[in-house]
Amino acid sequence: MRPFDPRLLRTAPAARRPVTVLAVVGVLQGLATIGLAVALTALVVAVVEGMPVGPSALWLAGLFGARAALAWVAERVAAWAGLEVTAELRERLLARWLASPAEDRPDPDRAVTLAAQGAASVEPYVARFLPALVAGVVVPVLALATLLWVDWVSALIVALTLPLLPFFAALIGTATRAETERRWAALSSLSGHFLDVMRGLPTLVGYGRAERQVDVIGEVSQQHRRATMSTLRLAFTSSAALELLASISVAIVAVTVGLRLTHGSMTLQAGLLAILLAPEAYWPIRRVGAEFHAAADGAEAIDGILAELAEPDDSSRRVRTWPLGQPRPHSPGGGAPDEVGVRLVRAAYTYPGADAPALTSVSLDAGPGLTAVTGPSGVGKSTLLELAAGLRTPTAGTVRAGRAHLVTQRPFLPAGTLRDALTLGNGADDQALWDALRLVGLEGFVAGLSRALGTPLGDDGFGLSAGQRARVALARAALSTAPVLLVDEPTAHLDEDAAALVHDVLVELGERRTVLAVTHRPELVERADRHVVLTHEGAEVLR
Numbered sequence: 001m002r003p004f005d006p007r008l009l010r011t012a013p014a015a016r017r018p019v020t021v022l023a024v025v026g027v028l029q030g031l032a033t034i035g036l037a038v039a040l041t042a043l044v045v046a047v048v049e050g051m052p053v054g055p056s057a058l059w060l061a062g063l064f065g066a067r068a069a070l071a072w073v074a075e076r077v078a079a080w081a082g083l084e085v086t087a088e089l090r091e092r093l094l095a096r097w098l099a100s101p102a103e104d105r106p107d108p109d110r111a112v113t114l115a116a117q118g119a120a121s122v123e124p125y126v127a128r129f130l131p132a133l134v135a136g137v138v139v140p141v142l143a144l145a146t147l148l149w150v151d152w153v154s155a156l157i158v159a160l161t162l163p164l165l166p167f168f169a170a171l172i173g174t175a176t177r178a179e180t181e182r183r184w185a186a187l188s189s190l191s192g193h194f195l196d197v198m199r200g201l202p203t204l205v206g207y208g209r210a211e212r213q214v215d216v217i218g219e220v221s222q223q224h225r226r227a228t229m230s231t232l233r234l235a236f237t238s239s240a241a242l243e244l245l246a247s248i249s250v251a252i253v254a255v256t257v258g259l260r261l262t263h264g265s266m267t268l269q270a271g272l273l274a275i276l277l278a279p280e281a282y283w284p285i286r287r288v289g290a291e292f293h294a295a296a297d298g299a300e301a302i303d304g305i306l307a308e309l310a311e312p313d314d315s316s317r318r319v320r321t322w323p324l325g326q327p328r329p330h331s332p333g334g335g336a337p338d339e340v341g342v343r344l345v346r347a348a349y350t351y352p353g354a355d356a357p358a359l360t361s362v363s364l365d366a367g368p369g370l371t372a373v374t375g376p377s378g379v380g381k382s383t384l385l386e387l388a389a390g391l392r393t394p395t396a397g398t399v400r401a402g403r404a405h406l407v408t409q410r411p412f413l414p415a416g417t418l419r420d421a422l423t424l425g426n427g428a429d430d431q432a433l434w435d436a437l438r439l440v441g442l443e444g445f446v447a448g449l450s451r452a453l454g455t456p457l458g459d460d461g462f463g464l465s466a467g468q469r470a471r472v473a474l475a476r477a478a479l480s481t482a483p484v485l486l487v488d489e490p491t492a493h494l495d496e497d498a499a500a501l502v503h504d505v506l507v508e509l510g511e512r513r514t515v516l517a518v519t520h521r522p523e524l525v526e527r528a529d530r531h532v533v534l535t536h537e538g539a540e541v542l543r
């Protein structure tokens with residue numbers, strides 16, 4: 001692990017200010033520590049020699065106060081810096097992944113590990129390790145310079161023994177590296193397993209196989225525990241080794257000072273100051289060693305995150321890049337911003353690692369109005385919508401589409417209120433929300449809830465039926481200002497009456513926008529302006 005990776009400050013500019021403040025506070029803390037040793041010596045000498053103690057006592061109290069205040073500031077700034085960096089790295093990762101075609105994104109388990117635990121482990125690195133590193137560089141230099149001025153013999157002993165600490169720390173660090181990598185791999189595999197089990201839980205419960213997963217999760221957790229314990233063992237042993245080395249070095253200084261004091265070849269002032277200053281040269285380096293282990297995970301994660309954020313070699317595949325939370329500068333799928341339709345010319349798509357293409361040479365031209373897309377299961381209908389939405393880049397041919405809103409077969413509904421699920425954080429007034437709910441036939445249902453739009457929903461829309469979830473997703477599509485709506489099997493979970501209502505909504509939306517709806521329902525095909533049948537050979541436009 002590199003002690004400090006400057007790429008971090010380049011990638012997370014928000015961290016620059018807090019990290020600079022941390023460095024300045026670290027230098028001030030070092031000066032206060034040296035000042036404290038000088039003031040304490042002056043006070044003791046004044047007491048011993050019967051001189052007035054007032055001035056040195058005042059200096060001592062003032063410096064104690066200043067050091068306490070600086071420690072408080074350092075703690076606050078470190079916490080602030082940790083949060084800033086973690087938040088910025090997460091935001092950048094999400095922005096990068098959202099701006100990349102699906103095939104360029106990492107596996108979900110790696111993405112979860114990087115953005116969740118990975119970014120979180122950067123916090124102790126920034127909040128604890130970096131301040132320790134600043135102190136580790138500044139304080140020993142200041143202490144050594146003062147020692148040289150006070151007593152060159154003590155300075156020589158410290159100068160000779162001090163480099164042993166970072167040397168041993170580096171030796172131990174090299175041994176820890178493999179352990180840290182093992183722990184990181186164990187964590188990634190645990191996340192992957194956990195994610196897979198959570199995804200497959202309904203199926204596993206359905207087949208009565210959920211219990212078996214307890215053992216699998218148990219075994220992976222044990223691997224993680226063993227890796228963590230061996231890292232901890234190493235951390236404790238290395239701390240003890242550095243502690244011992246520093247204690248022996250301070251003892252050598254103390255013994256030589258004591259001998260010279262006894263022989264009268266040294267003044268009490270110089271001797272006391274040397275004994276007080278010697279430990280100050282060692283402790284910051286010991287602290288770096290101690291914080292190193294807490295930071296090792298963070299440094300490993302930073303490597304992974306920075307690699308993920310690094311510019312890709314093939315920038316032509318990066319079809320859409322825009323800052324998070326800002327409107328897209330150009331529409332997905334390579335279309336112009338004002339385009340209102342979807343146009344595919346001999347578009348093909350092969351999933352990464354797949355042998356056969358999921359979509360072969362599809363050409364279609366869908367302008368404003370409702371276009372029904374039908375075809376046998378697995379023919380590539382969902383893939384077609386993802387291409388039109390710009391989530392994937394075609395492996396051959398071209399796709400042009402206006403700004404699109406995609407309603408997938410399993411629409412994402414965040415945990416929060418019904419209002420959150422409808423707006424997804426975009427501003428829309430309540431009147432617009434009620435209009436959209438009326439459109440999809442949910443107005444009466446929501447009005448009947450005691451907290452109406454403020455009704456809390458669980459993860460994935462928990463608390464709503466499958467049909468209600470589909471209609472909330474459709475209301476969200478109606479609320480969006482995108483000129484192109486892409487809808488994947490909107491009536492899959494609905495009974496005849498509810499399906500008829502959704503069909504009305506799609507027809508109505510089609511009067512104002514381009515609606516591409518994948519469906520199995522002949523009633524919707526009947527009412528559509530265009531009908532495209534997807535086959536394994538391409539697309540056949542029937543109407």
Ligand SMILES: Nc1ncnc2c1ncn2[C@@H]1O[C@H](COP(=O)(O)OP(=O)(O)OP(=O)(O)O)[C@@H](O)[C@H]1O
Nearest residue numbers: 351352354358375376377378379380381382383384
């Ligand atoms: N992420 C993926 N990785 C690899 N292959 C995939 C992936 N998603 C889909 N496929 C494959 O691509 C083909 C087209 O899938 P797609 O989901 O687009 O079909 P579909 O027509 O929408 O099917 P259905 O009507 O059952 O929803 C299928 O053979 C499927 O197995």
